[in-house]
Amino acid sequence: MSLSDRKKRILRAIVETYIATAEPVGSKAVSQLAGLDVSTATIRNEMADLTDLGYLEQPHTSAGRIPSAAGYRLYVNELMDRQQLTLQETQRINDALNLKMEELDRVIDRAGKVLSQISDYPVFTLASAKEQVTVKRFDLLMVEENAFIAVVMTDNSVVKNKLIHMPGELSDPQLQMLSAVLNSSFVGLSQGEMAEALDKMETHTAPGAFELIALVVEFAMEVLADQSRQKMRTAGITHLLEHPEYHSLDKAKPLMNYLSEERDASRLPVALDSGQNVNILIGPENVNDALKDTSVVMASYDIGDNMRGVIGVVGPTRMDYAKVTARLSYFADSLTRMFGKELPPPGEPEED
Amino acid sequence: MSLSDRKKRILRAIVETYIATAEPVGSKAVSQLAGLDVSTATIRNEMADLTDLGYLEQPHTSAGRIPSAAGYRLYVNELMDRQQLTLQETQRINDALNLKMEELDRVIDRAGKVLSQISDYPVFTLASAKEQVTVKRFDLLMVEENAFIAVVMTDNSVVKNKLIHMPGELSDPQLQMLSAVLNSSFVGLSQGEMAEALDKMETHTAPGAFELIALVVEFAMEVLADQSRQKMRTAGITHLLEHPEYHSLDKAKPLMNYLSEERDASRLPVALDSGQNVNILIGPENVNDALKDTSVVMASYDIGDNMRGVIGVVGPTRMDYAKVTARLSYFADSLTRMFGKELPPPGEPEED
DNA sequence: ATCTAGCACTCAATGTCCATGAGTGCTAAA
DNA sequence: TTTAGCACTCATGGACATTGAGTGCTAGAT
Numbered sequence: 001m002s003l004s005d006r007k008k009r010i011l012r013a014i015v016e017t018y019i020a021t022a023e024p025v026g027s028k029a030v031s032q033l034a035g036l037d038v039s040t041a042t043i044r045n046e047m048a049d050l051t052d053l054g055y056l057e058q059p060h061t062s063a064g065r066i067p068s069a070a071g072y073r074l075y076v077n078e079l080m081d082r083q084q085l086t087l088q089e090t091q092r093i094n095d096a097l098n099l100k101m102e103e104l105d106r107v108i109d110r111a112g113k114v115l116s117q118i119s120d121y122p123v124f125t126l127a128s129a130k131e132q133v134t135v136k137r138f139d140l141l142m143v144e145e146n147a148f149i150a151v152v153m154t155d156n157s158v159v160k161n162k163l164i165h166m167p168g169e170l171s172d173p174q175l176q177m178l179s180a181v182l183n184s185s186f187v188g189l190s191q192g193e194m195a196e197a198l199d200k201m202e203t204h205t206a207p208g209a210f211e212l213i214a215l216v217v218e219f220a221m222e223v224l225a226d227q228s229r230q231k232m233r234t235a236g237i238t239h240l241l242e243h244p245e246y247h248s249l250d251k252a253k254p255l256m257n258y259l260s261e262e263r264d265a266s267r268l269p270v271a272l273d274s275g276q277n278v279n280i281l282i283g284p285e286n287v288n289d290a291l292k293d294t295s296v297v298m299a300s301y302d303i304g305d306n307m308r309g310v311i312g313v314v315g316p317t318r319m320d321y322a323k324v325t326a327r328l329s330y331f332a333d334s335l336t337r338m339f340g341k342e343l344p345p346p347g348e349p350e351e352d
Numbered sequence: 353m354s355l356s357d358r359k360k361r362i363l364r365a366i367v368e369t370y371i372a373t374a375e376p377v378g379s380k381a382v383s384q385l386a387g388l389d390v391s392t393a394t395i396r397n398e399m400a401d402l403t404d405l406g407y408l409e410q411p412h413t414s415a416g417r418i419p420s421a422a423g424y425r426l427y428v429n430e431l432m433d434r435q436q437l438t439l440q441e442t443q444r445i446n447d448a449l450n451l452k453m454e455e456l457d458r459v460i461d462r463a464g465k466v467l468s469q470i471s472d473y474p475v476f477t478l479a480s481a482k483e484q485v486t487v488k489r490f491d492l493l494m495v496e497e498n499a500f501i502a503v504v505m506t507d508n509s510v511v512k513n514k515l516i517h518m519p520g521e522l523s524d525p526q527l528q529m530l531s532a533v534l535n536s537s538f539v540g541l542s543q544g545e546m547a548e549a550l551d552k553m554e555t556h557t558a559p560g561a562f563e564l565i566a567l568v569v570e571f572a573m574e575v576l577a578d579q580s581r582q583k584m585r586t587a588g589i590t591h592l593l594e595h596p597e598y599h600s601l602d603k604a605k606p607l608m609n610y611l612s613e614e615r616d617a618s619r620l621p622v623a624l625d626s627g628q629n630v631n632i633l634i635g636p637e638n639v640n641d642a643l644k645d646t647s648v649v650m651a652s653y654d655i656g657d658n659m660r661g662v663i664g665v666v667g668p669t670r671m672d673y674a675k676v677t678a679r680l681s682y683f684a685d686s687l688t689r690m691f692g693k694e695l696p697p698p699g700e701p702e703e704d
Numbered sequence: 705a706t707c708t709a710g711c712a713c714t715c716a717a718t719g720t721c722c723a724t725g726a727g728t729g730c731t732a733a734a
Numbered sequence: 735t736t737t738a739g740c741a742c743t744c745a746t747g748g749a750c751a752t753t754g755a756g757t758g759c760t761a762g763a764t
Contacts, residue, residue, distance in 0.1 A: 026727050039737055044728070062727050062743045139493045141503060149511055151493060151503060159501055159513045237589075238608045241601050249593050249601075256590045378756050391708050396757070414714045414756050 003053075003074075009034045010046050011055055012079040015067045019320050022244045024064030069283045069317065072295070076280050076321050083326040089118055093334055104158070107338075108309065109233060115331050116236025119313050119324050121243075122259055127309035128230035129156065132190040135220050138182040145169040152220045155188075156307060160223045164215055168208070178212055186217055191224040234259045245293070245316040258290035259314065278329045283317040293317060297324045299332035303339040311335070355405075355426075361386045362398050363407055364431040367419045371672050374596040376416030421635045421669065424647070428632050428673050435678040441470055445679075445686055456510070459690075460661065461585060467683055468588025471665050471676050473595075474611055476586045479661035481508065484542040485579045487572050490534040497521040502568045504575050507540075508659060512575045516567055520560070530564055538569055543576040586611045597645070597668040610642035611666065630681045635669040645669060649676045651684035655691040663687070 003011070013034040014025045027040040027047060036043070047065055050056045055071035058064075067075065096114040108125045116123040139151040146169050151161045170178075185201065186194055198217050202210055237259050246252035281296045297319070298312030311332060313324050355363070365386040366377045379392040379399060388395070399417055402408045407423035410416075419427065437445075448466040460477045468475040491503040498521050503513045522530075537553065538546055550569050554562055589611050598604035633648040649671070650664030663684060665676050 024727090028727080040727095041737055041739090042735085045736090048729080058728090060744065061729095062725095063745075064727065137495075139501070141491045143489075143505070149491070149503060149505065151501060151513060153495065153501065153515075157515060159515055161503060161511045161513050163505075163509060163511055238605065238612055241605050241608070247601055249599055253590065253593050256593070260590050376756090380756080392756095393708055393710090393758095394706085397707090400758075410757090412715060413758095414754095415716075416756065 006036060006038075007046055007050060008079060009036060010043060011050055011067070011071060012075060014047075014056065014065055015071060015075040015079070018066050019318055022318055024059055024066050026064035029064070066318075069285070072282045072317060072321070073285075076282070080322050080325070083322045085326055085330055089327070090330065092118060093331060104303065108311075109235070111311065111331065111335060112233060112235035115311065115313065115327065116239060119327050120239050121313045121315040121319065121324065122234055122237045122239055123311065123313050124232050124234045124259065125309065125311045126230055126232050127303060127307060129228050129307050133158075133224050133227040134188050134190050135186060135194075135224065137187060138179060138216065138220070140175050140179045140182075140216070142170075142172055142175055148175060150216045150219055152216075152223050154223065154227060156227065156304065158223070158227060160226075162219050164219070166212065166215075170212075178209070178216075181209075181213060182216055186220065191221050191228070194221050194224070240315075243316055245318065251293075254290050255294060255314075258288075277332070278325050280321065280325070295319050295321075297321065297328055299328050301332040301335040301339070303335075309335070358388060358390075359398055359402060360431060361388060362395060363402055363419070363423060364427060366399075366408065366417055367423060367427040367431070370418050371670050374670055376411055376418050378416035381416070418670075421637070424634045424669060424673070428634070432674050432677070435674045437678055437682055441679070442682065444470060445683060456655065460663075461587070463663065463683065463687060464585060464587035467663065467665065467679065468591060471679050472591050473665045473667040473671065473676065474586055474589045474591050475663065475665050476584050476611065477661065477663045478584050479655060479659060481580050481659050485510075485576050486540050486542055487538060487546075487576070489539060490531060490568065490572070492527050492531045492534075492568070494522075494524055494527055500527060502571055504568075504572045506575065506579060508579065508656065510575070510579060512578075514571045516571070518564060518567075522564075530561070530568075533561075533565060534568055538572065543573050543580070546573050546576070592667075595668055597670065603645075606642050607646060607666075610640075629684070630677050632673065632677070647671045647673075649673065649680055651680045653684040653687040653691070655687075661687070 010030055013030050017025045017029055017033060027043045030043050030047070031038070031040045034043075047056060050071075051058060051065065055068055055074060056065040057068045057071075059066065093114060096110055104127065108127055112123045112125040134155050136153045136155045136157075139153075141149040141151065143149055143163065146167075147163060147165045148170070149161050150164050151159060153159045185197060189197060194217055198214060201213065205213070237256055240246045240252055240256060240259075246255070278297065278299045281291075281298075283293055283295060286292060286294065286296060291314075293316065294314060295317045296312050296314055298310055300308055300310045303309055311328070313319075313328060315324070362382055365382050369377045369381055369385060379395045382395050382399070383390070383392045386395075399408060402423075403410060403417065407420055407426060408417040409420045409423075411418065445466060448462055456479065460479055464475045464477040486507050488505045488507045491505075493501040493503065495501055495515065498519075499515060499517045500522070501513050502516050503511060505511045537549060541549060546569055550566060553565065557565070589608055592598045592604055592608060592611075598607070630649065630651045633643075633650075635645055635647060638644060638646060638648065643666075645668065646666060647669045648664050648666050650662055652660055652662045655661055663680070665671075665680060667676070
């Protein structure tokens with residue numbers, strides 16, 4: 001059975017005032033805010049019902065009510081209005097992203113910072129290849145007799161280089177030979193396949209040449225590994241301290257530590273594949289212990305055709321979901337568009 | 353006039369217990385710790401003297417004493433024992449640095465993290481060229497008809513590349529022409545000189561060719577700018593919260609914000625040129641307001657022959673100077689050695 | 705001349721008690 | 735079904751006394 005309209009309005013009023021004030025909400029406050037023409041006593045009855053239904057909680061007997069996780073969930077799913085961004089804010093986002101397209105990492109980093117600033121919460125970012133990355137081509141550039149630059153370009157157009165010092169000396173033609181071997185034998189292979197190919201090659205190649213090949217291929221494998229490793233980065237961690245639930249350091253410390261470690265995404269509580277635009281995880285829905293009392297709002301975006309990123313906002317369960325969701329989804333759309341995929345332009349923001 | 357030996361021992365005992373406990377130190381505690389065979393009353397007299405001399409302060413009438421900035425300064429300059437690192441700690445440092453030499457940034461980042469872990473304070477790092485960096489050579493690699501990779505190598509052996517998309521198409525010989533022009537006209541120039549040379553070239557070069565040259569040279573200038581920009585990075589900011597002086601968020605917030613902004617070094621309170629090994633700035637000696645109640649212990653190290661870095665530890669004025677100084681100076685020496693300069697091996701640590 | 709013992713004084717920290725007030729649940733009347 | 739009224743609960747905060755660590759000073763001991 002679905003809730004009555006009045007119960008919904010009351011629940012919504014409670015969630016929104018609690019989000020705004022971080023204080024338990026009493027019947028009087030609700031009666032003023034919900035715009036219902038009933039007395040506080042009636043509201044008290046309704047609130048008691050909502051408490052029984054599990055949508056509200058009472059910190060202690062004579063305090064107001066606060067929303068439970070289920071209450072937030074209902075609010076997020078049914079009750080919440082999508083906020084519109086102001087023109088100024090969209091401007092800010094566009095400015096931040098329209099900078100000269102730098103390296104992917106930097107753009108994402110910058111995006112995280114800006115999102116953190118306009119949302120007042122910490123932000124984490126994450127990007128990874130959808131599929132296996134392979135090497136598209138090798139180039140070797142002579143520098144001195146005993147050093148050359150190896151340039152590796154992957155099929156997702158990332159170019160990395162490394163200055164390689166050789167054990168012996170090498171002539172230019174020899175270097176070109178080497179380059180030919182690399183390009184014929186290792187292009188189009190994933191990291192794992194490369195390791196195999198290298199193994200096989202060892203038996204029927206002169207040791208000196210093999211050593212050099214191995215140096216370059218190992219570098220290429222590092223590059224590929226780097227591409228597929230999902231590294232989480234965070235921005236704006238100190239924003240946490242602005243919110244009353246983290247005024248006690250006992251609360252703030254574990255979460256800050258969790259966020260400030262640069263962690264492998266494998267340990268992240270993130271479901272990349274879910275098709276929805278914006279995903280919200282509320283408090284106990286988070287698996288990880290450090291996030292038990294924390295909500296995460298996240299969105300994914302496409303980077304070109306075969307990479308995908310996640311950007312998310314972390315905050316207390318009492319988080320301004322409407323505000324954050326609006327900003328986040330605009331952001332994710334902008335990122336996707338910026339990284340080359342054609343999208344219908346995001347809904348022009350109306351002015352407030 | 354110099355202080356009597358007894359006064360020094362008392363001051364030292366006070367500084368060290370205050371460092372350990374963060375509580376004002378009373379005469380009784382001093383009498384037990386300083387190992388002096390005098391009564392607490394005598395010590396009280398001495399402490400009154402030290403207060404008059406400006407080395408101690410009294411938070412309120414009936415509290416113990418705490419060291420003043422001058423007191424810390426005296427302690428650091430004359431009274432402090434250099435701590436020895438345990439074998440385990442040196443091991444840890446060496447492990448962290450002996451990893452495969454990656455990019456400079458990463459090594460420095462990692463160094464910051466480890467130092468932060470073993471010192472329990474936030475750490476900032478900073479690296480910059482001693483002199484003007486110039487480009488040593490250009491290489492251009494064809495990718496498709498309308499895109500090539502520009503590889504720029506600087507005279508401090510940093511190699512950067514960029515995938516450049518061209519407005520029109522280009523043949524291989526044309527690309528080699530381009531490369532020849534770049535290598536003959538822009539090698540050995542600093543960033544500023546490049547801008548001039550580019551300007552001059554504009555008048556007597558075909559517009560189409562010039563456009564391409566400009567694309568590559570602008571990239572090269574970015575690379576040079578990046579090399580000479582001193583970017584401060586920080587690690588372990590959350591360590592701040594472990595220390596009682598930052599249990600109040602009002603105190604912690606501004607400093608954390610200051611540290612977590614990635615800032616241009618021009619605004620940093622760092623004197624790079626001072627010849628000393630380890631430098632200590634105590635509280636009010638810091639110019640910057642955010643660091644008013646904060647001490648900074650920093651050391652510089654050489655990166656190859658023409659770069660220089662600074663690594664520093666930030667903490668409350670009540671900071672364990674002896675511990676931090678020992679770790680920091682070992683660290684800086686290790687970094688210098690690792691970056692190729694030959695040093696006498698650092699004093700073998702004795703076991704505790 | 706120093707050093708020490710003793711004592712009165714100061715002041716932050718802590719604990720107790722009480723008043724206040726916001727908020728609740730329940731009951732009975734509208 | 736709604737409302738008014740009322741007794742009850744409980745966190746908050748002020749007032750006040752208590753405690754104890756630490757001080758400065760003085761007078762006697764070395």
